[in-house]
Every structure is written in structure tokens, then in C-alpha cells.
Amino acid sequence: MNSLLDTTRLSRRSVLAGTAATVFVGSRARAADYTWRLGLSQPVDSPNFIRLKEMTERVRTETGGRLDISMHGGGVLGSDTKMLAMLQSGELEMYNAGNVLGPIVPVTEMPGLPFTFKSPAEVFKALDGDLGDYIRAELLAKGIHAFRWGGDNGFHHLTTSTKPIRTVEDLAGMTMRAPVQEMTVDFFQALGAVPKKFPLSQLYQVLKDKTCDAQTDPLFLIVLMRLYEVQTYLSLTNHWWSGFTFTVNAAAWNKLPDDLKAVVDRNVRISALAQRQDVEKATAEAIGILQAKGMIVNQCDVSGFKRPLGAFYAKWKGVYGSKAWSLLEAHVGKLT
Template sequence: MTSLLDTTRLSRRSVLAGTAATVLVGARARAADVKWRLGLSQPVDSPNFIRLKEMTDRVRAETGGRLDISMHGGGVLGSDTRMLAMLQSGEIEMYNAGNVLGPIVPVTEMPGLPFTFKSPADVFKALDGDLGDYIRAELLAKGIYAFRWGGDNGFHHLTTSTRPVRTVEDLAGMTMRTPVQEMTVDFFSALGAVPKKFPLSQLYQVLKDKTCDAQTDPLFLIVLMKLNEVQTYLSLTNHWWSGFTFTANAAAWKSLPDDLKAVVEKNVRISALAQRQDVEKATGEAIGILTGKGMIVNQCDVSGFKRPLGAFYAKWKGIYGAKAWSLLEAHVGRLA
């Protein structure tokens, strides 16, 4: 059976081969009318990079080289916070945003609220529709154009180095690496853990040097980042979903000719749908890979996780606003 790691290596070779072919074609093609840069923190062997690289290659080919989008993955342009600032200032024109948009547009965090959506299909029904339309309008008001078709990251689970998490009581006093947004910090604080914010680029190191006991991530990312080397236990909690919002600088997007916009929109959709399938497949393989590498996997009773969240939901309803909250509850049921 082909593993996730084998698949990403094969896909990376395919991308590099495609890049070489594009260079040969490009050598005979006209110089680009428009040159853009695309930044992302995900590594070059991730589904995000691979599928977005395919997208940029198709755009270059289908526009006859008029639009040339260069890829800058693995955080080479800086942290996610830095790349977001670069997008807003126009230093880069495109950015694949994870959980970093909340400080600018708080409602972008709503799809990741704990224990709301049940499956990626449920999430994307909301994000490809009315809830997503509301979020995209809020981003546009801040100078960020968000494409309708975003990527999947999967549902999060807990890994720890000290003890398995079987009930909420096991989180008491546990130092938890969290993403940088405040909503995730509030969640783990409500459950008795001690959250510490670190960017994804520092995740492996803070677990290795025991700055944090535990962390939260989707299954396929635990494999991709080799967290089995620095964590012992995998506790299946399915506590929240995370994904990616593919964005462009709004002014740069507005200046693009309509025919080029149409090519980009079409190919972003193709790549996003392929990336979602990649993540679904990799997620299905991940537990087998991780147990094979020695991780100890346990089911978690999450009923106790939900009991302390009344005040948490009420607080974030106030932050996100009644309109956005009603759109969310139309998909997931009453929360607060």
C-alpha cells in the first residue's frame, strides 16, 4: 500500500518534472505581462504546495505566459503573520492562509469553533455557500480577496508526550502548543490546560525541547511533520476543523484583466478540490502509519470537553456578531 509519505514524494517529483517542462515552454514564450508571488508556510511535499504549484503551472500555460505566479513555500518568505502583512501591503500578491486571519477579520475563525461541524463535507457546504460569502465579504472590506474554493486541513486531535488524554481531567496543567489565534487559547484555558502560542514553523522544536507537553493538529499533518518522533500518545478528539483560505491582494486582483481572472478562478477551484481529496486520503492512512511508528492511540471521551464551553461560546458569539453567528447555527445547530 502506498503511504502518505510515498505519495507526497511521488507527487513532488511530478511537480518538479512539470516545472521543468514549463520552463522549456516558457523559454519560447512571450515575457509575462503580470508577475505575481504566492507565499505559503506549508512544505513543498505537502498537498497544499503540490496542488497550488499545479495551479500556477496551468495558469501560466493557459494564459500563454501572460500571468506568471511564482511559488514560495515552506515559509521561505517568513512566518504566516509576516506573509499576511506582505499580502496586505502588496509585497506579495497571493497567500495561502491558515489560522492567521482572525486578528484582522475575527469571523474567519468561525469554521474552527470546537465541536460544531461533524465532517469536512459539512464545513465546505457552509464555506462554499452563505457563511463563506459573509466571511469573504468581511475580508474584502480589509483589502483581501478570498477565493471561494479553499483547502482542507482536517479535524484536529491531541498528541502528548506525558500521558494520554482520555477525559477532560487529563488536560489539567498540561502545556499545550496552540495556533496563534486567541479563540484556540480560550478553548484550552477553559478545559484546564496551559496554552502556549507558537507558529507552525516552531512546532517540532517546542515539542522536542519539552517547552510544551502537547499539541493539536490534524492526523495527516502529524505524519507529515513527523511528530511521532517527539510525541508518544495520540488521543482522538476530533475537536475542531481547520483549513485554508486562498487569498489575493484585493487591489492586485482588481487590476487583473477579466480573462486572466477567469483562468485563475477556474484553476484555483480545480486545485482546491484535488487538495481536499488528497487530505481525505492521507487522513484515512494516518493512524496506521503512526501506530506503525510506535505512537499509542486511544479514543477520548469528549463529553466532558463540551460541558465547560457555555461561557466560551457566549463570549465568541459577542465577538463574531449576531449575523455571522446565525449563519453558523443554521448549519450546526444552536450553540449559545
């Protein structure tokens, strides 16, 4: 079966086999002029790791070994919060950020506002363009250079271990593992759930231990992290989008010669576009895989989810600012 699980396992073997490769110039190994580390919390068999590993190998080859970027996936360098702090301090040069940038730059959360974008194509039209430019400028002011081309994570749905979510009333009192952004916590609180913030690295365990009954994630990630082992129900809600912002410490980036910057930029774009295609394919396969693993799938009526959004949007417009909000509404229509 050519599934996500089969593909990523094969790809993981192939990329890890090249980890120890050495670039030779003529008959002599060349020491790198720049040695960087790239950290990410996503597993080493995820599209993120696989495509970024390919990126680092192309960069090493195309620069003749002048820039050597080592990969550190699966959170081995610490939590996302720790890696983000390392990025800002310069202890870590590159970092693939999920939904963790909000405490530093609130507007990074905007693409994930519930029930705004309707497809990844809509999201990336905004993020590869003017809304993304605004967000990247805000990040740069905090010492973080964000590449134009980020990755996809997909639209989120709900999984639970206790009962299916058919209407908003089913969320009342339910413990929900939420990402770290306050916006996501606020949304679930508005729906009557009890959100608890845990990093991605702890997701499986908090579900296994019943610390949380439910969680929110894209379909392919539910497969990749084997959440079907600790969750019974998948309720299709499509409530918000999430993705990845690929970043580099701005000071380290500024020290890089222009020719090396061009190589990195070009190869980040190649890997990002490939990762987006990987996620699109994996998302299309995911429901069938999850049903085969025993998950019970239902379509949720999300009309009740949208009732509190007027006040919700008004609050977060104040947080993100009118300029950013107008850029968003130019893509998705009026929200308040």
C-alpha cells in the same frame, strides 16, 4: 506502501522538476504581463503545495505566459504573520492562509469553533456558500480577496509526549502548543491546559525541546510533519476543524483582466477540490501509519470538554457578531 509519505515525496519530485519551465509562444519565450508570488507556510511535500503548484503551472500555460505565479513554500518568505502583512501591503500577491486571519477578521475563526461541525462536507457546504460569502466580504473590506474554494486541513486531535489524554482532567496544567488565534487559546485555557502560541514552522522544535508537552493537529499533518518522532500518544478527540483560505491582494486582483481572472478562478477550484480529496485519503490512512511508527492511540471521552462551552460560545458570539453567528447556526444548529 502507497502512503501519504510515499505519495507526497513522489509528487514533490514531479512538481519541483517543472519549476524552471518556460512558456513559449511559437518559437519565442514570452515575458509575463503579470508576475506574482504565492507564499505558504506548509511544506513543499504537502497537498497544499503540490496542488497549488499544479494550479500555477496550468495558469501559466492557459494564459500563454501572461500570468506567471512563482511558488514559495515551507515558510521561506517568513512566518504566516509576516506573509499576511506582506499580502495586505501588496508585497506578496497570493497567500494560502491557515488559522491566522483572526487578528484581522475575527469571523474567519468561526468554522473552527469546537464541536460545531461534524464532517468536512458540512464545513464546505457552509464555506462554499452563505457563511463563506459573509467571511469573504469581511476579508475584502481589509484588502484581501478570498477565493470561494479553500482547502481542507481536517479535524484536530491531541498528541502528547507525557501521557494519553483520556478525559478533560488529563489536560490540567499541560503545556499545549496552540495556533495563533485567541479563540483556540481561550478554549484550552477553559479546559485547564496551558496553551502557548507558536507558528507551525516551530511546531516540531518546541515539541522536541519539551517547550510544550502537547499539541493539536489533524491526523495527516501529524504524519506529514513526523510528529511521531517527538510525541508518544495520540488521543482522538475530533474537537475542531481547520482549513485553508486561498487569498490574493485585492488591488492586484482588481488589476488583472477579466479573462485572466476566469482562468485563475477555474484552476483554484480544480486544485482546491483535489486538495480536499488528498486530505480525505491521507486522513483515512493516518492512524495506521502512526501506529506503525509507534504512537499509542486512544479514544478520548470528550464529554468534559463540552461542559464549559455554553459560556465559551456566548463570549465568542459577542466577538463574531449576531449576523455571522446566525449563519453558522443555520448549518450546525443552536449553540447558545
